[in-house]
Amino acid sequence: MEQITQELGKAGKEVSLSERERHETWQRIMHSMRREGERKTNHHPVLKGGIFPVLRFLSFNQSFLLGSFIVIAFFSLTLTVSAAVTYALPGDSFYPMKIRFEDLAASFRMSAKAKGVWEAERAVLRLEEAELLAASAALDVKQSDILRDRFLHHWKAAQKFASGLSSEGDASAASAIVDGLDSSMRAHGMVLRAVNEALEHTNPLREHNLQPLLEDVEKASVEVERSRTEVDDAVRNDRGSHMRRAAQERMTVANGMLDETRQLIKTGSGRQSTDILEAVEGRMHFAERMLSHAKRYVRRADYASAFDTAYLALRALEEGRVVLRMERRVSPEQSVTGKASSSTGVPTDYVTLDAVTGSGTSSQGISVMATRSEQSSTANGTGSSL
Amino acid sequence: MADPIPTPTPEEELADAYGKYADAIFRHCYFRVFDRERGKELMQETFMRAWTYVSNKDKQKVLNMRAFLYRIANNLIVDEVRKKKELSLDELQKSGWDPSYDGVAEMQKRVEQNKIFDLLHKVPKEYREVLIMRYIDGLTPADIAEILGESPNAISVRLHRGIKQLHAMMGRGGK
Numbered sequence: 093m094e095q096i097t098q099e100l101g102k103a104g105k106e107v108s109l110s111e112r113e114r115h116e117t118w119q120r121i122m123h124s125m126r127r128e129g130e131r132k133t134n135h136h137p138v139l140k141g142g143i144f145p146v147l148r149f150l151s152f153n154q155s156f157l158l159g160s161f162i163v164i165a166f167f168s169l170t171l172t173v174s175a176a177v178t179y180a181l182p183g184d185s186f187y188p189m190k191i192r193f194e195d196l197a198a199s200f201r202m203s204a205k206a207k208g209v210w211e212a213e214r215a216v217l218r219l220e221e222a223e224l225l226a227a228s229a230a231l232d233v234k235q236s237d238i239l240r241d242r243f244l245h246h247w248k249a250a251q252k253f254a255s256g257l258s259s260e261g262d263a264s265a266a267s268a269i270v271d272g273l274d275s276s277m278r279a280h281g282m283v284l285r286a287v288n289e290a291l292e293h294t295n296p297l298r299e300h301n302l303q304p305l306l307e308d309v310e311k312a313s314v315e316v317e318r319s320r321t322e323v324d325d326a327v328r329n330d331r332g333s334h335m336r337r338a339a340q341e342r343m344t345v346a347n348g349m350l351d352e353t354r355q356l357i358k359t360g361s362g363r364q365s366t367d368i369l370e371a372v373e374g375r376m377h378f379a380e381r382m383l384s385h386a387k388r389y390v391r392r393a394d395y396a397s398a399f400d401t402a403y404l405a406l407r408a409l410e411e412g413r414v415v416l417r418m419e420r421r422v423s424p425e426q427s428v429t430g431k432a433s434s435s436t437g438v439p440t441d442y443v444t445l446d447a448v449t450g451s452g453t454s455s456q457g458i459s460v461m462a463t464r465s466e467q468s469s470t471a472n473g474t475g476s477s478l
Numbered sequence: 479m480a481d482p483i484p485t486p487t488p489e490e491e492l493a494d495a496y497g498k499y500a501d502a503i504f505r506h507c508y509f510r511v512f513d514r515e516r517g518k519e520l521m522q523e524t525f526m527r528a529w530t531y532v533s534n535k536d537k538q539k540v541l542n543m544r545a546f547l548y549r550i551a552n553n554l555i556v557d558e559v560r561k562k563k564e565l566s567l568d569e570l571q572k573s574g575w576d577p578s579y580d581g582v583a584e585m586q587k588r589v590e591q592n593k594i595f596d597l598l599h600k601v602p603k604e605y606r607e608v609l610i611m612r613y614i615d616g617l618t619p620a621d622i623a624e625i626l627g628e629s630p631n632a633i634s635v636r637l638h639r640g641i642k643q644l645h646a647m648m649g650r651g652g653k
Binding site for chain 2 (some may be wrong): 096097099100101103106107108113114117118120121124125128340389
């Protein structure tokens with residue numbers, strides 16, 4: 093018995109770790125201890141035992157989480173600022189930035205035609221801003237002056253580019269500038285007149301600050317129309333393929349506007365008033381008829397008539413488009429129903445878009461959407477017609 | 479007034495335990511698995527688990543570090559045996575197993591050791607465990623009882639029976 097226990101003890105003493113083994117094993121243990129310590133430091137008890145592996149993954153990858161947060165925050169901020177800049181109106185803190193961006197965009201346009209078209213668009217943008225402010229009775233003298241200055245500056249710049257191109261013999265490019273300017277100015281002049289009329293009707297004692305701008309627009313419209321007539325004459329005198337090209341360009345633009353108007357009606361379906369829809373659709377039918385005539389003229393090689401007829405389609409569509417676009421931007425809270433224009437005690441600081449359009453349709457083309465003030469002149473035969 | 483004795487940190491506690499018990503734990507593991515490298519790994523794992531426990535402030539303080547380490551080692555060995563079917567000593571020797579550390583032990587010593595291993599391997603597990611702890615690791619029956627969670631009397635009885643079995647086997651020439 094004694095011998096066995098001695099043997100076992102002896103065998104045990106034979107087995108031991110060398111110094112090197114002891115040291116190496118201790119190093120490995122220390123390494124594991126440090127790793128364990130780090131893991132405990134980075135451990136997030138909030139998500140411990142959670143059922144979402146993705147969240148747990150993210151919690152252990154703080155740098156990834158932080159990076160994602162920065163990227164999302166950056167894009168959100170960019171989108172918010174972008175939207176704020178796009179829809180800024182005079183008086184908003186982002187408005188100066190909007191103007192700077194427009195200046196920057198102008199510097200990227202290389203050709204005179206592109207620059208001219210951009211200046212015409214900027215002139216129209218100022219009118220839209222005035223309409224929106226006036227429709228919510230928020231257009232003060234200062235804003236009105238700012239918008240007038242900018243409007244005058246832009247449409248004159250556009251006119252200058254058109255004249256330059258026309259004198260250089262590129263009447264077709266000049267036509268692209270003045271076509272848009274003329275049709276847009278007519279359409280916005282119509283809207284501004286209606287808004288002004290509605291404001292005066294709802295609150296005749298209050299200064300609405302729209303009148304000076306409206307006068308500027310009317311003066312500019314006369315000059316732009318004269319300019320367009322001159323450019324059209326220049327195009328007509330430019331015999332051969334140029335006339336054909338100019339007519340086809342106008343028809344292409346009008347077809348594009350027709351599609352855009354259809355799209356605006358589709359995206360705003362359910363929100364547009366019946367009066368507006370009827371008026372816009374009347375204009376669209378008219379434009380379609382005009383384009384059909386223009387095609388017939390092209391087949392007969394009567395490009396001058398096609399050119400003129402396409403312009404009528406273009407003007408009708410621009411008027412419809414302007415009204416639709418404005419209606420999209422004026423929220424229901426900003427406008428009241430047609431009753432607002434009557435003296436029924438409804439808040440009178442606002443006007444409604446319903447007041448912008450006249451009612452009823454007619455086969456007299458352009459006069460379909462004449463404003464109330466225009467309806468009398470249309471009835472007298474002074475409205476545009478084929 | 480004398481300075482109070484500072485409480486050792488978990489790292490210091492473990493370093494002290496390693497210095498005192500590393501060899502003993504390794505030996506215990508070695509005699510249980512008959513594999514030197516695996517024995518070293520099990521000893522390392524034992525100390526790592528002990529660290530995880532002592533560094534956790536929520537856990538109770540370890541009063542008997544030696545018993546605690548043996549208990550961890552024992553559990554690891556049980557898991558190891560469950561995972562891997564035990565090899566017979568003959569199989570181990572056929573596959574080139576050598577109980578000596580550096581492979582240059584004296585022939586006599588090797589013969590004696592082989593005899594001991596052979597005997598231990600033939601003793602049933604419950605006796606082998608306590609025999610190793612008592613006669614190779616040098617633990618008292620009270621320590622073994624604490625490690626295995628049994629009464630010292632039960633351990634003493636088991637030791638007695640284990641020795642009797644070994645004796646009988648030696649008398650039969652190891653058969």
